[in-house]
Amino acid sequence: MSKAKEDKSKQQKYSKSAFVEAVEESKERLILQVILADNKTYTKDEVAKLVEAWKSKKVNAKVEKEKKEVKA
Numbered sequence: 001m002s003k004a005k006e007d008k009s010k011q012q013k014y015s016k017s018a019f020v021e022a023v024e025e026s027k028e029r030l031i032l033q034v035i036l037a038d039n040k041t042y043t044k045d046e047v048a049k050l051v052e053a054w055k056s057k058k059v060n061a062k063v064e065k066e067k068k069e070v071k072a
Helices: 003-010 016-022 026-035 044-055 061-071
Strands: none
Touching: 016 026, 026 044
């Protein structure tokens, strides 16, 4: 087994609720509640990658246009 695979298999995994409770900022807590599954465990690296991927998603232009119409 390669060193990278060994290191990854040794990393501690945590539940969604553990990550959500550990975050102090409400915006970050909301993101975790949305992207993590209730019945799955994650390493810190996995969650960091999921959060980064979610934050880098392109915003749907239709939604932005509807928001502008509502404000007007």
